[in-house]
Amino acid sequence: MNMYNSAMILNPVAQRFILHWGEMGSKWGVNRTVAQVHALLYFVGKPMPADEITETLGVARSNVSNSLKELQNWNLIQVVHIMGDRRDHFTTSSDVWVLFKTVVHERKEREFDPTISVLRDCLESPDLDKEDAEAQQRIKEALGFMEVLSTWGDQMLKLEPSTLMKVLKLGSKIKDLLSLAK
Amino acid sequence: MNMYNSAMILNPVAQRFILHWGEMGSKWGVNRTVAQVHALLYFVGKPMPADEITETLGVARSNVSNSLKELQNWNLIQVVHIMGDRRDHFTTSSDVWVLFKTVVHERKEREFDPTISVLRDCLESPDLDKEDAEAQQRIKEALGFMEVLSTWGDQMLKLEPSTLMKVLKLGSKIKDLLSLAK
DNA sequence: TATTAATTTCTGTTTTAACTGAAACAACTG
DNA sequence: CAGTTGTTTCAGTTAAAACAGAAATTAATA
Structure with a gap:
């Protein structure tokens, strides 16, 4: 595990948004989890560490890791760091x-x-x-x-x-x- | 089998075109065979019966049947008939x-x-x-x-x-x- | 440099979609 | 209306992608 407390609680609207975005991705040849991770980052609008994404979406850590890499290859997310936190945080443009x-x-x-x-x-x-x-x-x-x-x-x-x-x-x-x- | 002679021989260029189109389809959420069938019809530029498509592409008859149905749902192909031939022939716009x-x-x-x-x-x-x-x-x-x-x-x-x-x-x-x- | 944290890689499993072949169905022909 | 041709449906198989969990790796701290 990890020294920080994880898992962000998503209200039903956020869930609907993220899940739908995932399905949309599937229909256009984008891996569902990849699309969900991106939707989540867009929705929350602030940098998140991989573990928090993992727990929030309820998927495997490795799945998130691969999805984040994929999103970086697509130039859709960026890595940022938070003072006093060793972990990579990921964020996406809100534009x-x-x-x-x-x-x-x-x-x-x-x-x-x-x-x-x-x-x-x-x-x-x-x-x-x-x-x-x-x-x-x-x-x-x-x-x-x-x-x-x-x-x-x-x-x-x-x-x-x-x-x-x-x-x-x-x-x-x-x-x-x-x-x-x- | 069928009273007509089937199987159109595709030259290497046609094959390349059709196979690439199939792969392209996959990346955009379109079933590969569906994309191939459409590419074939576009390439040959004239109506083809399902059996001939089947033999030309080397896939199962039922696969072609479902693909043709899908293409009809997408309004991408039309059924036409040839005088003296009972079979449905399928064609697509060349535009x-x-x-x-x-x-x-x-x-x-x-x-x-x-x-x-x-x-x-x-x-x-x-x-x-x-x-x-x-x-x-x-x-x-x-x-x-x-x-x-x-x-x-x-x-x-x-x-x-x-x-x-x-x-x-x-x-x-x-x-x-x-x-x-x- | 040993320890812990964080991340990635790898292997095997699960899920999903594609595809096949056979059987059922429908339409036409003599 | 019996036989033939053509098409669709369906159940089962195969293949591909997604995913999970563990192991391995990397990086930071003390």
Whole structure:
């Protein structure tokens, strides 16, 4: 055990929030515990040591350890230290925009960009030449689509959150501005 | 068995494309076979009967049956019939934009919107009042964020693919237009 | 440097989802 | 309506991921 007293009591709303976030994660290919740990840190809004997370969520210590590592790999949490406490404490940004941008950036790098590479490879392969031209065209279109989306994503990620917000709020009114652009 | 001859031979490029698409699906919470079946239909660009899909992918017939059903639930494939052939044939749009919009629309309805509901419930719950105001504020910000994204998504989905394409191509130049907007 | 605290790694178990093959069902054909 | 073709459902199996608990490692303290 540990010299500190652990286990934070979560009220029902916090539980609902954290559990739902975990399920949401599962549906998007994120480990449930990982999502729960992050939701917890976001909810409490202050740094927590691993043991406290463990007891609060009621999962194994090692599970928390791995989840924290995973979240660090995703740049979603940071380690901080509390004066007079040897333990690592973990915290996450309370700015949803920052979190969102981080996730989009990471997923793009890990999953989107590699897919673009594969499609490029496919098009360059001599095996495709023998194939009918239409299939080649479809791969080309899929690639073009992903490239447009990728470039756009990069540019959006560079915007200030407040600017990005304005863009989103603009919504489909952007259509009207389109004629002005050139 | 079946009175027709099945099994389409896939060249290495097609295989690479389909297998990668399957792995990609897994990482985003989509069943691998489901993703593969869809990739195959996209690649071949013409209607295929279930048996031919089965033999081409080398998976169980029932697996294909369930995958096709799933893809129909997602509105990603359609059933068509070929003159003189009793079997159902399945086909998917060759327009990546249409496919993308379909997926975004469905996922939004299934996973995004329900989460918004949960967050609203959380905020309305009397249990949260007792909680510190900052946690409440964070939930509120998460909700606000998701609502903005949701509204924006709905509006983007309504745009013509060609218009949407222009918006994406505009990229961060949109920043300059922002001052003109009101 | 011995002791304790804190964290990670490892191995085995559990859980969940995917998948198969067979049986049931439905639709069509002669 | 008997036989055939095509599709779906279902029960059981397999495979993959998540998770737990113990052991090992690292780091801090005294």
